[in-house]
Amino acid sequence: MSQDKGRTEYKENSNKMTTPDESMLFLKDIVKRFGGLTAVDNVSFTVDPNTITGLIGPNGAGKSTLFNCITGITQPDSGTIQLNNTEIQKESPNQIAQHGLGRTFQTPKIFRGMSVRENLAFAAPEQRGERPVSALVHSQLVKDEEKTIQSQVENTLQFLSLNHLADEYASGLSGGQRKLLELGRVLMLDPDLILLDEPMAGVNPALTDELLDRLHELTDRGRTILLIEHDMDLIMNHCDQVVVLHNGQTLASGPPSVIQDDERVVNAYLEDFDYG
Structure with missing residues (x-):
């Protein structure tokens, strides 16, 4: 797979959370419970405009549930979700789609x-x-x-x-x-923001490169992408920012170079991966 670390350079020296006004997507203290199970537990992070953000974590970490909360399939029990500075956590999927x-x-x-x-x-x-x-x-x-x-x-x-x-x-x-x-x-x-749920799963290498080229071109054209992916080579070489979920919580967020050296992330998730 081709590597493109140059696309992440502008984020490599920054690990600060942007403000709601600066963000394409802003999540603060999102909680979602199913009976006695807390699937998403006070998750907070931002997604900057015109970037690719990777959402990673072990199976059962709460990634798909969080996607469902963002897209309105499931409403969070508490917390704030802003898309383009508009609160959407209580809106339907159709209404949220109309916001971009x-x-x-x-x-x-x-x-x-x-x-x-x-x-x-x-x-x-x-x-x-x-x-x-x-x-x-x-x-x-x-x-x-x-x-x-x-x-x-x-x-x-x-x-x-x-x-x-x-x-x-x-x-x-x-x-x-x-x-x-x-x-x-x-x-x-x-749309302004595109959420992709494991877009490369089951895709052959040639089409994986094709998809990645299209994703980068989309951000060049002004789109913003948040994706769930288990391919750590892809995440570390093609994402501008990475958010790590573990047991429903935000374990870490930041540029790939910071995430891959974070001991908490390595111990919880990355130690089994060999990425280039």
């Missing part, structure tokens, strides 16, 4: 019976053509909207190098191609 958040899942959520192109088009929000009355009353607006969506679809296909598969059924895609397609469906929402 998109998410992928460990198992890509795509329509296997649709083509790649149709999957992307279907993901576009606010389509008047889906409402019969609007299609009749605002026919020109619907046509203009459809042209805009198709243009966005073509741009997304090109960006993800899926042009050659545009008219193929999604069911025939490889695991890595499905993850590219799901990322494309998220991009159709034009």
Whole structure:
């Protein structure tokens, strides 16, 4: 896998938490309980704009639960979540998406019976053509909207190098191609912040490099990424910032160079990894 330590240089000398006003995502004292189990226990961290932040930790550390709290699938019992300086911890997934958040899942959520192109088009929000009355009353607006969506679809296909598969059924895609397609469906929402849940799991090395190139290009274009990943080589060489969860708590956060030398992190999680 190609290494790109230069992308993290601007963070290497800083380990301070940014303020809510400076952050794309700000979490403070997030708690989520399920009965007598505290899955997320006073977690606090920030995600800076135009960066890739890695969320790591052992299985059961609370990573997926925290993602669910951020995206509105589950509401936290207490704490504050701000996206673009707007509190979102009590809002629904649809409302949060409208504030500029998109998410992928460990198992890509795509329509296997649709083509790649149709999957992307279907993901576009606010389509008047889906409402019969609007299609009749605002026919020109619907046509203009459809042209805009198709243009966005073509741009997304090109960006993800899926042009050659545009008219193929999604069911025939490889695991890595499905993850590219799901990322494309998220991009159709034009999000500011993208949450990726183990985006490289089960992806062959060639497509892993392709995905990583696309993620870096997205941050260059002004997007922000928070990802859960178990590949420590990827985390240490491609993330600007790393947050470590352990037993539902924030064990450490900071640049990769600081995290990999933190004795608490090494003892709790990293001692079994050999990363370059």
